[in-house]
Amino acid sequence: MESLAEFIQKKRETAGLSISGLAAKSNIKLEILEDIEAGKELFLSVTQRQQLARVLKCSPQDLKIREKEYRFEVIGDEVIDNLKQRILNHETNLKCPICGEPLITRIAKMRDLEDNQILQPKAHCVKCIFQIKE
Secondary structure, three states: OOOHHHHHHHHHHHOOOOHHHHHHHHOOOHHHHHHHHOOOOOOOOHHHHHHHHHHHOOOHHHHHOOOOOOOOOOOOHHHHHHHHHHHHOOOOOOEOOOOOOEEEEEEEEEEOOOOOEEEEEEEEEOOOOOEEOO
């Protein structure tokens, strides 16, 4: 069975919509749709599923059955903190602590209320739901 990303992209193209057109019609942020079509988001909220189904002319169940089945695993703070530090140290070839697949990493540059720069490590797995967002 095709992935959620493949299914949505195919339905969108069949409907003659660009990704920005789908965002406008479904009232879902473009960035979220880009993450879905890139395979970064593996499941949808009930609202997103209903909005996409309406615009793509399919049933919400057509989307739900393509969402990634996942299991929650609790990863210890020590492991997460270690990964964050390794990202900030610009280490490469980091592996997911859940499935062992490669992690896509980046460092977000933000500003606090006093305009001080804050470096925030981010990561997501190429295969499972593991993410470091905060």
